[in-house]
Amino acid sequence: MKIGELSRTTGVAVRLLRYYEEQGLLASRRSEGGHRHYAPDAPETVARIRTLLAAGLPTRVIRELMPCLTGDGSGVQACVIDHVRTRLADLDSRIDDLVRARTALGGILDASAA
Structure with a gap:
């Protein structure tokens, strides 16, 4: 999935998705042309990030928690x-x-x- 599609799917601006990637919260691979491509589960990852941000956690803390989320991301x-x-x-x-x-x-x- 390309960044524009991820943006439309999640309702999160492309700029924020790039920021999440810069912060180590979201991973992509680059095509030969340099375009970002995200895994099929990227919308769920973005939803988890948004939930944790809404809970008041800074991105550095979210980065630490992401590998420790369980199930749909509602538990740790x-x-x-x-x-x-x-x-x-x-x-x-x-x-x-x-x-x-x-x-x-x-x-x-x-x-x-x-």
Whole structure:
């Protein structure tokens, strides 16, 4: 499958697909003319990448996780469970910080309205 077809199939811009490849997330082979060709399972790989990006993971982390995805990509092997748990704990901490900041701003607005 050529890059344009992969783009149409996945709804992901050609530029992003090239970026995923540069980041080591997506593999292609080159034709003699230099055109990228992707494996038949490339749409599933792109879907996994998009899911992990939506979960807030940076591409460097996704690159580490990709070989450890199981099934349709919704699970991970035991070797990276701790890493995923750490990322989740980091998100929880950031959420707590944001809630405290929101509460503080609300207090400032309440005090200003009085």
